[in-house]
Amino acid sequence: MTNAVEIRGLRKSFSDLEVLKGIDLDVAEGEAVVLLGSSGSGKSTLLRCINFMEEPTAGQIRLNGDLIGTEQGGRMRYHEADLCKLRTRIGMVFQHFNLFPHMTVLENVMEGQTIVLGRSKAEAKDKAMTQLLRVGLEMKAEEYPARLSGGQKQRVAIARALAMDPEVMLFDEVTSALDPELVGEVLKTMLQLAEDGMTMVCVTHEIGFAYHVANKVCFLHDGLILEQGAPQFVLQTPETQRVRDFLAGHSLFKLPN
Amino acid sequence: MDYNWDFASVFVYWNVLAMGLWATFKLFIICSTLGLGGGLFMGMLRYSKTRWISYPAMLYVEVFRNTPVLVQIIWFFFALPVVTGIEVSPMMAAVLGITLNTIAFSAEVFRGGIQSIEREQWEAGKAIGMSYAQSMRRVILPQALKRMLPPLTSRGIEVFKMSTLASVVAYPETLQQAKLIASYEYNPIEAYTVVALMFFIVLLPLVQLTYMLERRFGKSDA
Ligand SMILES: Nc1ncnc2c1ncn2[C@@H]1O[C@H](COP(=O)(O)OP(=O)(O)OP(=O)(O)O)[C@@H](O)[C@H]1O
Ligand SMILES: [Mg+2]
Numbered sequence: 001m002t003n004a005v006e007i008r009g010l011r012k013s014f015s016d017l018e019v020l021k022g023i024d025l026d027v028a029e030g031e032a033v034v035l036l037g038s039s040g041s042g043k044s045t046l047l048r049c050i051n052f053m054e055e056p057t058a059g060q061i062r063l064n065g066d067l068i069g070t071e072q073g074g075r076m077r078y079h080e081a082d083l084c085k086l087r088t089r090i091g092m093v094f095q096h097f098n099l100f101p102h103m104t105v106l107e108n109v110m111e112g113q114t115i116v117l118g119r120s121k122a123e124a125k126d127k128a129m130t131q132l133l134r135v136g137l138e139m140k141a142e143e144y145p146a147r148l149s150g151g152q153k154q155r156v157a158i159a160r161a162l163a164m165d166p167e168v169m170l171f172d173e174v175t176s177a178l179d180p181e182l183v184g185e186v187l188k189t190m191l192q193l194a195e196d197g198m199t200m201v202c203v204t205h206e207i208g209f210a211y212h213v214a215n216k217v218c219f220l221h222d223g224l225i226l227e228q229g230a231p232q233f234v235l236q237t238p239e240t241q242r243v244r245d246f247l248a249g250h251s252l253f254k255l256p257n
Numbered sequence: 258m259d260y261n262w263d264f265a266s267v268f269v270y271w272n273v274l275a276m277g278l279w280a281t282f283k284l285f286i287i288c289s290t291l292g293l294g295g296g297l298f299m300g301m302l303r304y305s306k307t308r309w310i311s312y313p314a315m316l317y318v319e320v321f322r323n324t325p326v327l328v329q330i331i332w333f334f335f336a337l338p339v340v341t342g343i344e345v346s347p348m349m350a351a352v353l354g355i356t357l358n359t360i361a362f363s364a365e366v367f368r369g370g371i372q373s374i375e376r377e378q379w380e381a382g383k384a385i386g387m388s389y390a391q392s393m394r395r396v397i398l399p400q401a402l403k404r405m406l407p408p409l410t411s412r413g414i415e416v417f418k419m420s421t422l423a424s425v426v427a428y429p430e431t432l433q434q435a436k437l438i439a440s441y442e443y444n445p446i447e448a449y450t451v452v453a454l455m456f457f458i459v460l461l462p463l464v465q466l467t468y469m470l471e472r473r474f475g476k477s478d479a
Contacts, residue, residue, distance in 0.1 A: 053383060080388070088386035098381035102399050112385030115395055164385060 002065040004029045004168050004199040005050060010059035012045055019045045021223035023059070027168070027216075030197040034210040034231070037220035038246060043203040046220065047170050050201065051090040052083045063089060064167055088116055091161030091169040095177050097153040099145040099160070105132065106141040109160045117164065124163075131159035135189050151182030155189055162193075169193065171202040207250045211235050219243050266442045267451050270434075277434030278455060284348075284420040284430060288355040289413050295356065296363025303368045314364070321361035327422050330354035334426040351423035351430075359416055366408045370401035403474050410467035414460060421452075431455060 005027040109128035135155035302314035334350035382392030424433035439445035
């Protein structure tokens with residue numbers, strides 16, 4: 001079976017700062033992978049390389065077997081049009097939701113479907129309502145984002161990504177900007193997604209979520225994956241002092257409700 | 258102190274003033290449409306990441322923003338024919354001066370408006386597969402235009418008043434017609450008072466309309 005995402009030798013530099021120094025990572029179909037690591041370790045950069053919001057400096061990325069870009073003289077070349085098409089196959093959810101404030105919730109979820117995928121209004125609306133139902137916000141369809149709570153905004157953002165029928169979903173600290181009492185509803189939505197078999201890569205500081213939901217946990221340090229494996233191993237019997245120190249600073253294993 | 262006001266000597270020329278007002282409106286409509294439309298275009302060029310596009314646009318903006326419109330109109334009327342050999346009518350000179358200046362002004366408003374939209378909005382568009390053009394058209398511009406509305410509408414009002422500058426090349430707009438009346442009847446005080454009143458009467462409701470527009474469009478994301 002081919003992996004949903006296959007990353008080989010991924011490097012990324014910003015001018016002379018090398019942030020990723022050779023990442024190899026496989027994400028099997030239906031798997032939920034959680035990326036852990038301290039601030040500045042390159043988690044966001046890794047995530048953003050997967051959907052080419054950042055262009056890798058070196059290395060290769062495959063999405064369900066398709067090599068992204070074309071090899072030319074030992075380097076990968078990327079065309080913006082191909083990358084746009086690729087991004088329709090990968091959903092991304094941000095820390096600060098990034099909803100379109102001038103559109104209603106329904107319009108937010110329809111936008112990519114009609115403008116990018118070229119679906120008819122009727123079909124897009126149908127799919128949008130299905131996804132809003134899935135995140136429990138069908139009754140907010142006609143509201144503007146400004147009238148929603150943070151947790152509701154984030155669930156709309158998830159619905160917006162899901163409506164594109166992505167092969168993989170990327171989550172970058174999607175609960176970090178939320179009031180503590182709103183974290184649970186978003187994590188529950190993500191848990192549901194994982195149970196539905198969605199392939200997911202999540203950056204999060206919610207160790208409880210990693211423990212209970214992830215199939216695989218990767219600990220990033222200094223641009224490399226320092227440890228990876230099943231959450232029971234990485235979180236309970238880490239091999240390195242670095243991971244032990246990191247975990248000591250986090251409250252363990254409680255999945256907020 | 259006991260000046261003898263004689264407005265009757267102005268009002269007998271009401272048709273001359275009416276023609277002037279019509280010409281003022283003509284200038285206003287042409288200059289504001291071309292100026293704002295051209296400004297959007299120039300603003301995009303100015304915003305471009307490609308230097309050989311953005312630098313000339315910047316040069317254009319700075320030249321026209323930092324020279325007086327009155328001087329530009331005079332220059333287009335007297336100097337442009339000498340430089341290019343093309344005959345320039347008073348109307349043409351006025352339209353050129355006011356429009357090119359308005360393009361420069363609104364280009365800066367457009368650029369500022371586009372830049373005021375958070376980077377995250379671009380990212381959100383990109384993440385669902387939008388191209389640069391799609392993000393600009395569907396995500397950035399609709400939000401930016403809302404923020405640009407107040408400076409643009411006040412520029413529109415400004416253009417209406419700027420049209421009087423066309424009198425310097427004797428284009429028969431309202432002020433020029435009043436000058437004409439004043440030179441026949443030796444009543445400049447009355448003639449210019451009437452011009453001021455005419456502008457006030459036309460602009461007051463127009464300004465109210467822009468307030469309404471701003472309230473209407475400023476609503477959805479508050
Ligand atoms: N666009 C950029 N230009 C320059 N440097 C960048 C850019 N994006 C990230 N960096 C740098 O790369 C390093 C890794 O950043 P990244 O955002 O990937 O870390 P992170 O693990 O997500 O951290 P956090 O937990 O704070 O979100 C940091 O030193 C950061 O300053
Ligand atoms: Mg980050």
